Amino acid sequence: MTSEVRRSLQAAAGVFVCIVAIGFGAVLRDKVELSGTKLDISNLVASRTGTTELPETKFFDDIMDLLKKKYVDPINDDRKLADGAVRGMVASLGDPNSLFMDPEQFKVYDNVRKGKYEGIGADVVLVRDRPQGKVQISGEEDSDEGNSRLPKLMIAAVVPGSAADRAGLKAGDWAEFVDDHWIPNSDALDRFEKLFNDVKAHTAKVEDFVKMRKQLRDEEEKHILPIKARDRLMIGAAGTVRTVWVRGDKRITAILGKGEWQMPAFGKETDGAIRLPFVADSAAKLKEALSGKTEATIDLRGNVEGDFDAMTECLDVVAPKGTYGFLVTRRSEKPSPLIVKDGSSAKLKLTLLVDRTTRGVSEIFALALSSRGLAKLSGPPTAGNQAVVRWFALPDGAGYSLVTSEYRPNAPSGALARAPGSVETPFQHEALSPTAGSAIAPDKGARTR
Amino acid sequence: MKKSIGFASAILVLFCLGFAWRDVQNGKLPDPAAFQKLVGISRPAPLSPAQEFKSAYNRIQTAYYRPVKPLELKYAGIGGMMASLGDPHTMFLVPQVAKKFDMDTKANYVGVGARLSTYSIAGKVIGAKAVVVFDDGPGFAAGLRRGDVITAVDGKSIASQAIEDIVDKIMGEEGTIVKLSILRDGKGTLVIPVRRSHVVTPTVESQYFKDSRVGYIFIASFSAPTAEQFDKELEKVERNPLKGLVIDVRGNPGGYLETAVDLLSRFRANKVVVSMKMRDGSLNHEYTSPGLEHNFSYPVVILINGDSASAAEIFSGALRDYKMATLVGTHSYGKASVQEVYDFKDGSSGKITIARYYLPLNSDIGRKVDEDGTYISGGLEPDVEVEPADVLPEDLQANPANKDSDLPDPALDNQLRKAIEVVLQKAG
Numbered sequence: 001m002t003s004e005v006r007r008s009l010q011a012a013a014g015v016f017v018c019i020v021a022i023g024f025g026a027v028l029r030d031k032v033e034l035s036g037t038k039l040d041i042s043n044l045v046a047s048r049t050g051t052t053e054l055p056e057t058k059f060f061d062d063i064m065d066l067l068k069k070k071y072v073d074p075i076n077d078d079r080k081l082a083d084g085a086v087r088g089m090v091a092s093l094g095d096p097n098s099l100f101m102d103p104e105q106f107k108v109y110d111n112v113r114k115g116k117y118e119g120i121g122a123d124v125v126l127v128r129d130r131p132q133g134k135v136q137i138s139g140e141e142d143s144d145e146g147n148s149r150l151p152k153l154m155i156a157a158v159v160p161g162s163a164a165d166r167a168g169l170k171a172g173d174w175a176e177f178v179d180d181h182w183i184p185n186s187d188a189l190d191r192f193e194k195l196f197n198d199v200k201a202h203t204a205k206v207e208d209f210v211k212m213r214k215q216l217r218d219e220e221e222k223h224i225l226p227i228k229a230r231d232r233l234m235i236g237a238a239g240t241v242r243t244v245w246v247r248g249d250k251r252i253t254a255i256l257g258k259g260e261w262q263m264p265a266f267g268k269e270t271d272g273a274i275r276l277p278f279v280a281d282s283a284a285k286l287k288e289a290l291s292g293k294t295e296a297t298i299d300l301r302g303n304v305e306g307d308f309d310a311m312t313e314c315l316d317v318v319a320p321k322g323t324y325g326f327l328v329t330r331r332s333e334k335p336s337p338l339i340v341k342d343g344s345s346a347k348l349k350l351t352l353l354v355d356r357t358t359r360g361v362s363e364i365f366a367l368a369l370s371s372r373g374l375a376k377l378s379g380p381p382t383a384g385n386q387a388v389v390r391w392f393a394l395p396d397g398a399g400y401s402l403v404t405s406e407y408r409p410n411a412p413s414g415a416l417a418r419a420p421g422s423v424e425t426p427f428q429h430e431a432l433s434p435t436a437g438s439a440i441a442p443d444k445g446a447r448t449r
Numbered sequence: 450m451k452k453s454i455g456f457a458s459a460i461l462v463l464f465c466l467g468f469a470w471r472d473v474q475n476g477k478l479p480d481p482a483a484f485q486k487l488v489g490i491s492r493p494a495p496l497s498p499a500q501e502f503k504s505a506y507n508r509i510q511t512a513y514y515r516p517v518k519p520l521e522l523k524y525a526g527i528g529g530m531m532a533s534l535g536d537p538h539t540m541f542l543v544p545q546v547a548k549k550f551d552m553d554t555k556a557n558y559v560g561v562g563a564r565l566s567t568y569s570i571a572g573k574v575i576g577a578k579a580v581v582v583f584d585d586g587p588g589f590a591a592g593l594r595r596g597d598v599i600t601a602v603d604g605k606s607i608a609s610q611a612i613e614d615i616v617d618k619i620m621g622e623e624g625t626i627v628k629l630s631i632l633r634d635g636k637g638t639l640v641i642p643v644r645r646s647h648v649v650t651p652t653v654e655s656q657y658f659k660d661s662r663v664g665y666i667f668i669a670s671f672s673a674p675t676a677e678q679f680d681k682e683l684e685k686v687e688r689n690p691l692k693g694l695v696i697d698v699r700g701n702p703g704g705y706l707e708t709a710v711d712l713l714s715r716f717r718a719n720k721v722v723v724s725m726k727m728r729d730g731s732l733n734h735e736y737t738s739p740g741l742e743h744n745f746s747y748p749v750v751i752l753i754n755g756d757s758a759s760a761a762e763i764f765s766g767a768l769r770d771y772k773m774a775t776l777v778g779t780h781s782y783g784k785a786s787v788q789e790v791y792d793f794k795d796g797s798s799g800k801i802t803i804a805r806y807y808l809p810l811n812s813d814i815g816r817k818v819d820e821d822g823t824y825i826s827g828g829l830e831p832d833v834e835v836e837p838a839d840v841l842p843e844d845l846q847a848n849p850a851n852k853d854s855d856l857p858d859p860a861l862d863n864q865l866r867k868a869i870e871v872v873l874q875k876a877g
Binding site for chain 1: 456459460461463464466467470495496497498499501502503505506508509512513514515516517519521522523525526527528529530531532533534536539541727728786789791793799801802803804805821823839841842844845
């Protein structure tokens with residue numbers, strides 16, 4: 001072989017290796033990065049190919065591109081768009097326990113789960129109550145779809161010593177006005193609808209109707225969404241907030257100073273009961289407090305926000321190995337058992353102090369133990385909310401909560417034994433017939449064609 | 450030896466070039482994060498916005514305790530993304546809404562040519578009432594009349610259905626027949642077959658008030674056929690002795706900017722209608738066309754309210770700026786932006802604000818709201834402010850007016866009364 005041939009072969013090999021290097025680099029880049037390539041808007045815009053469903057990530061990318069190219073103001077923050085998308089998806093669930101939170105809200109409500117409160121010092125939650133006339137079982141909450149009633153902003157628990165406590169507010173009170181803004185509620189709309197029908201039936205005066213319509217319109221003009229009103233009550237440690245609460249037929253007006261408040265942490269109360277918030281180190285502390293005991297009282301009142309995993313660890317401290325009910329979903333999947341893996345062998349006589357401020361995770365704890373005869377419940381019915389809520393953080397500090405399952409003490413098959421506080425059978429897919437709720441602007445029905 | 454090191458580094462550079470090619474293509478600097486991932490530095494890189502969306506999308510479907518429809522979830526996400534810009538006019542339209550929006554702006558569709566509203570007895574929806582039957586539509590030709598209640602479509606009952614679903618059933622392919630079962634004057638079941646055809650929705654209606662000699666033109670929206678329909682109605686009104694004209698754009702949500710420009714060209718030629726400020730800062734001026742001017746030899750009053758928006762505000766505001774009209778009513782909505790609609794191939798659309806506009810005298814009418822969404826300022830302020838008087842809902846009225854038309858009656862409409870009063874004053 002002449003050196004010339006060899007050199008040209010070498011050169012060819014070199015070029016080949018170079019091309020391979022570039023190609024390899026590009027391929028590796030694709031592998032390294034999960035998300036797809038940049039796309040042209042022309043893919044998105046209607047084409048001859050007929051209707052095609054657009055895959056979600058591509059759709060998202062393309063519309064983000066379109067917005068960036070066309071929107072009147074420059075868009076510098078892609079993160080805001082992504083957060084907006086997540087907010088939209090979570091909001092579409094229409095579930096008062098599944099909520100999107102911006103970074104500030106996420107921080108505040110995450111602290112609440114650890115017992116650290118801002119605002120008026122009360123845990124205020126969105127609760128969708130049942131339409132009037134519907135039979136209520138012991139609990140009062142219902143998040144059933146098809147229930148078109150507007151959610152109420154209800155106090156779930158009050159921090160002892162807080163502004164809310166000093167004003168005499170109690171769990172179950174719901175907010176009607178916050179800083180002179182009306183929180184639209186279905187009770188008012190029901191009253192309006194009833195009055196309308198009464199006037200039609202000549203059992204009420206037209207003047208009353210006109211008066212109430214004016215009042216509702218004026219209030220509507222200055223309304224605030226419940227979720228925003230909640231922020232005003234629970235975010236910030238300075239200033240005051242003017243409020244009107246409803247308790248039964250009573251109205252309670254209160255000007256509340258905002259501050260920082262602490263739900264009592266784990267510990268013994270004067271009567272010997274153990275207060276048990278469900279936070280990270282609860283199980284270890286509970287174990288220590290119970291060592292050598294044969295009898296104990298655990299106070300689950302004012303226990304509305306807790307961590308599900310911390311609760312199961314506590315269950316492990318007090319209950320023997322076994323299955324303690326099921327986590328069910330309404331998707332077509334098997335209920336997953338709530339299992340205590342190791343368990344405790346100590347024979348404990350447990351009493352659990354409960355009332356309507358025993359909610360969520362603490363309610364699951366109470367039901368799991370009482371349904372197996374391992375604890376006696378003492379007090380009025382619990383809140384009736386056994387939703388398992390998980391929290392998910394987003395890169396910029398925002399986040400969202402999702403109800404991932406509901407707890408049932410018994411296997412959900414056939415006729416389900418109704419446990420105290422349980423509100424519904426788990427596999428009722430049919431939506432309740434929604435009651436007409438919006439009556440403020442009558443006669444808006446005319447539609448083209 | 451030296452040579453092979455040189456060769457190896459050349460290969461490495463080329464590899465890097467290949468690796469970063471996507472960034473180069475997109476005119477960006479190479480992304481260091483991607484290189485970090487390549488060499489396995491496992492600093493968990495924050496999710497990209499697209500990944501953030503995708504992971505929440507997947508999680509909600511797999512972790513939420515109720516079944517979620519993927520398509521609805523996707524649309525909710527896209528809707529949320531577009532809403533996050535904080536502009537109430539930049540929005541995503543799901544296919545069903547997009548279709549309706551398109552029909553409304555074009556005012557042209559295939560159907561029977563009637564405006565329907567739900568009809569219920571004792572709180573139960575029994576059908577759809579024809580509130581208006583268009584004179585030149587196929588429904589009217591086949592015998593459908595105003596006030597008829599449709600109880601079944603193609604023999605199938607439509608009781609307790611949503612009006613949108615009923616409308617969907619009545620509409621269909623051009624040339625096909627739809628059988629409407631009719632309840633007329635509360636009795637009898639008449640079946641009227643109607644051949645579906647193209648219908649142009651009337652967006653302009655008129656009436657003449659004999660006692661005051663004032664003409665009245667109602668513009669429902671600024672759709673494609675509106676200017677032409679306006680000419681027709683104006684001609685009708687002008688057949689009468691006219692002291693003045695009231696143009697009613699209350700509740701008019703707007704429509705095409707071009708239509709507003711077309712209409713304004715009837716009043717003045719070669720005048721600036723709006724100045725649009727585009728995203729690059731440039732100004733675009735829209736001018737009225739020459740040669741379309743009509744001689745308005747009488748005063749014109751325009752009725753506006755909080756639901757008069759967009760093109761309706763441009764029309765009213767520009768006419769006032771030309772000193773050709775007096776505005777009566779309550780302040781208008783205050784929409785000072787222009788949107789473009791992009792149709793996506795799955796039938797959905799995106800409506801995106803692409804510019805802001807200013808009226809001829811340079812006024813910014815942009816709506817301002819506080820953090821709770823309560824109105825602070827914005828919109829056109831009327832020259833003569835009149836709040837609407839409270840009117841009882843029809844069901845509660847002692848003697849419900851049994852009118853032939855759905856146009857307002859000065860006896861019942863205090864804003865219209867005021868408008869007539871103002872127009873007569875101006876007429877002297």
